[in-house]
Amino acid sequence: MKKKLVVLTGAGISAESGIKTFRDAGGLWEGHNVMDVATPEGWHKNPKLVMDFYNQRRQQLHEVQPNLGHEILAELEQDFEVFIITQNVDNLHEKSGSSNVLHLHGELLKVRSTVNSNYILDWQGDLNFGDVDDNGNQLRPHIVWFGEEVPALEEAVTIVGNADILVIIGTSLQVYPAAGLMNFAKTTIPVFYIDPKPAEIYNLQNDIKVIATTGSKGMEIVQKELKKLHYQSRTGLFVISPKETRTK
Known part of the structure; x- marks a missing residue:
């Protein structure tokens, strides 16, 4: 055995x-304060910024080995x-x-419902406003943010x-x-x-x-x-x- x-x-x-990591960059992750892009508060404050940030990370992921x-x-x-x-x-x-x-x-190549955390989808491209679950709820990055x-x-x-x-x-x-x-x-x-x-x-x-x-x-x-x-x-x-x- x-x-x-x-x-x-x-x-x-x-x-x-x-x-890139953020622990060696003064709390910045790819030039962004982690509190702005990796917390529920950041999402509620500026969801477009958060979606754009993870869209860029997802694009980068397709290029690395x-x-x-x-x-x-x-x-x-x-x-x-x-x-x-x-x-x-x-x-x-x-x-x-x-x-x-x-x-x-969580995983960059997945998204989930903002209402039902068990509604998870594989996701290769960009996530945008209007991308919703079966009940019309906006999707979000499938990432466990700080505080969750x-x-x-x-x-x-x-x-x-x-x-x-x-x-x-x-x-x-x-x-x-x-x-x-x-x-x-x-x-x-x-x-x-x-x-x-x-x-x-x-x-x-x-x-x-x-x-x-x-x-x-x-x-x-x-x-x-x-x-x-x-x-x-x-x-x-x-x-x-x-x-x-x-x-x-």
């Missing part, structure tokens, strides 16, 4: 593909049962061939709780509740954390290996480590001892 490899990804893994980090994660499905939980709204994990991807914060509930959170918690190995890639670990998911992992499993500017991780009882580099370079390192673990599991040598609680 394949070991369950759970991967938590943030904006950093897509940055190498040309998709997965990078090596995405590709390695897809390759790992040969040896592991891989589950990707991503904060990203792009489709680069799917483009690279990953088959189990859970989007915590995260519908996929419960499923994500279950997936993390069943992990045999946890990998965290390209996240500042500052956006909750996604940042708290790692705390639901079993304390006996190994954790790999890849980020050029890794955040401090407090009170996690696992054996943590911090790799301070990009997603692609980090995944090359982790892939080698995981291949060793895969070999050990096949030969009956997959044993990881629980560590003492780390405190700072």
